[in-house]
Amino acid sequence: MDIRGISLGLSDYLVIAIYFTAILGIGYYLKGFTKTGEDFFLAGRRNSSWVAGLAFLSANLGALEILGWTGATMKYGMFVGHFYWIGAIPAMLFLGVFMMPFYYSSRIHSVPGYLRLRFDEKTRLLNAFSFAIMTLLMSGINLYLMALVFHVLLGWDLHVSMWVSALAVAVYITLGGLMSAIFTEILQFFLIWAGLFLVAILGIAHHGGIQNLLSGLPDSMSHLWATSFDPTKNEMGVTWAGIVMGLGFVLSFGYWTTDFLVVQRAFSAKDLRSAMLCPITASFFKMALPIIVVGGGLVAYKLHGQGALSLPENPLKPGEPWNDAALPMLIAKYYPTGLVGLGVTALLAGFMAGQAGNVSAFNTVWTYDLYKVLIKKDASDSHLVWVGRVTTLVGILISVATAYVAMHFTTIMDYIQAIFSWVNAPLFATMLLGMFSKRITSAGAFYGLLLGMITSFSIFMGFKLGVFGEGVARILCFSSNPSDMARNLWQAWWAFFVCFVATAVISMFTKPKPPEELKGLVSGLTERAKYEGLSWFQKPAPWALLSLLVLIVINVMFF
Amino acid sequence: MGKTFLPIWFFVGIVLSTYGVILLLTGALVPIPPNVVQVLDISPNILWGLVLLVVGVFFTVLGYKLREYEKEG
Numbered sequence: 001m002d003i004r005g006i007s008l009g010l011s012d013y014l015v016i017a018i019y020f021t022a023i024l025g026i027g028y029y030l031k032g033f034t035k036t037g038e039d040f041f042l043a044g045r046r047n048s049s050w051v052a053g054l055a056f057l058s059a060n061l062g063a064l065e066i067l068g069w070t071g072a073t074m075k076y077g078m079f080v081g082h083f084y085w086i087g088a089i090p091a092m093l094f095l096g097v098f099m100m101p102f103y104y105s106s107r108i109h110s111v112p113g114y115l116r117l118r119f120d121e122k123t124r125l126l127n128a129f130s131f132a133i134m135t136l137l138m139s140g141i142n143l144y145l146m147a148l149v150f151h152v153l154l155g156w157d158l159h160v161s162m163w164v165s166a167l168a169v170a171v172y173i174t175l176g177g178l179m180s181a182i183f184t185e186i187l188q189f190f191l192i193w194a195g196l197f198l199v200a201i202l203g204i205a206h207h208g209g210i211q212n213l214l215s216g217l218p219d220s221m222s223h224l225w226a227t228s229f230d231p232t233k234n235e236m237g238v239t240w241a242g243i244v245m246g247l248g249f250v251l252s253f254g255y256w257t258t259d260f261l262v263v264q265r266a267f268s269a270k271d272l273r274s275a276m277l278c279p280i281t282a283s284f285f286k287m288a289l290p291i292i293v294v295g296g297g298l299v300a301y302k303l304h305g306q307g308a309l310s311l312p313e314n315p316l317k318p319g320e321p322w323n324d325a326a327l328p329m330l331i332a333k334y335y336p337t338g339l340v341g342l343g344v345t346a347l348l349a350g351f352m353a354g355q356a357g358n359v360s361a362f363n364t365v366w367t368y369d370l371y372k373v374l375i376k377k378d379a380s381d382s383h384l385v386w387v388g389r390v391t392t393l394v395g396i397l398i399s400v401a402t403a404y405v406a407m408h409f410t411t412i413m414d415y416i417q418a419i420f421s422w423v424n425a426p427l428f429a430t431m432l433l434g435m436f437s438k439r440i441t442s443a444g445a446f447y448g449l450l451l452g453m454i455t456s457f458s459i460f461m462g463f464k465l466g467v468f469g470e471g472v473a474r475i476l477c478f479s480s481n482p483s484d485m486a487r488n489l490w491q492a493w494w495a496f497f498v499c500f501v502a503t504a505v506i507s508m509f510t511k512p513k514p515p516e517e518l519k520g521l522v523s524g525l526t527e528r529a530k531y532e533g534l535s536w537f538q539k540p541a542p543w544a545l546l547s548l549l550v551l552i553v554i555n556v557m558f559f
Numbered sequence: 560m561g562k563t564f565l566p567i568w569f570f571v572g573i574v575l576s577t578y579g580v581i582l583l584l585t586g587a588l589v590p591i592p593p594n595v596v597q598v599l600d601i602s603p604n605i606l607w608g609l610v611l612l613v614v615g616v617f618f619t620v621l622g623y624k625l626r627e628y629e630k631e632g
Contacts, residue, residue, distance in 0.1 A: 009589065011584075011589070014581060015578060015581060018574065022570065026570055033562070051567060182567070186567045186571065187567070190571050191574075194578065198607050202596075202599070206596060206598045334596055334598065334603070335595065336585075336589070336591040336592065336602070336604055337585060337589055337592075337604075338581060338585030338586065338589070339603055339604055342578060342582070
């Protein structure tokens, strides 16, 4: 079976072939500019805020995310918009305006590198190990799911899809390092808009515009907040408090401000102002994505309800329709040959850029935070570049191996996908306290982070193994009828809370570092960014305020 | 003068322009199959091909103008 029940046409294959030629050619071209460690791991720190900003967003913009949230819109309606708006924008702006000066000024290569400077080696190692494992496992899962999507929708062989895309990524990252990753991520950004924007617009136009599309939907599907005061009134089963505290605060800030996969792109900026503008620039494009995701999902929901859109059977849950296939099925409905190829290429580019992001972040953390610390402390710059290239190949092989494990043991994916909230939610508390208080100690940070991770892991496993029942869920979620989504959001909150309290309490009883060791790392001991000779519109803060204003307007419009 | 570093905008421009041309040619030569819902009066391949061509040429020129020269060694 393929997208339309017929094969892709010649021009569709041509579009896909041009994409592969372009990314491999870009990798080969950039090899000539990749000589030092700074070139390979930080893209030479030469990028403008536009380049770094679009790459920052693209590193987060995987095809699985787009397919998954479009499918989720068919179930949760407009509530999915929260993951793009309140669940992203405040955190991105906070990172740009408040946290980036500490990250960028310390000239580190990675987020674990900051933990080493601010706290100590063991906190760095705890985060580096957990991040490296999480990144590779996630990369493997994504690889398998990508192959599965193309297998079910286009009939492509699972093994060929996995190996071809993995090898292409291996080649261009090994050649050009982070610069290759960033170039292909930006290309992917344009391809996603070029390949997927039109299908949402055609779908919305087919239904007579946005107002007409929304008017026939129930309140729970067509409003952002109106049904969030009672969890039984919305399909997600959450309250506004769960959205704001769990998603808008902990999960979102935990991801956008500490996940090295995205933050690494900002480190590649040419100066502090560009680094600060990087997530702010990205925030505007992030806010626009629901046009594709929520717009496409609502169109699919309406068509499906009218019997005008059929979905294939979910390969992971036999007997259930596969909502994640909604966007490709819309492509089949509205796109002729040629545009179908562009739509498929957009998805392919999204998968591969996501994998490239994972691998480039992994090779940096492995090389600087694990290899250089534990194996060869006196490694030269050229040796580290060599290690980075070898690590890329090894990382890709581990990803492929993980993909094969996932193929045979599909239930393992639930566990791997949960790792994110075990690692990032508590880390945000460590970073927040560490950046804004001189009093936080290394012991407080390490044990607080460890306790936070254990909390999140325990809650997840407690429910998974049936140790915790509905009673515990009701207490943890402050709700009489908590959904799975509510449990995920509040699990992140509790991990953050435990880490925050434990870090603060342990710090009160242990000795902090002297202020001279914290210069450039903590608020009050770091020089503020200077913008001499720049107009107001060249400074980060006004753009952050404008982004916040747009966010408020969107939330009011769709309240 | 050393190697010329072409920014990403140049490559984005080349790829989008090429796609624009392919879509325009496909739109002109290949009829739309009956199972595809036609929302617009114009073929979506031709409309989107034109958009991509214009955007692609813009980025190609922009990228070429922003090229940098890198010293050897």
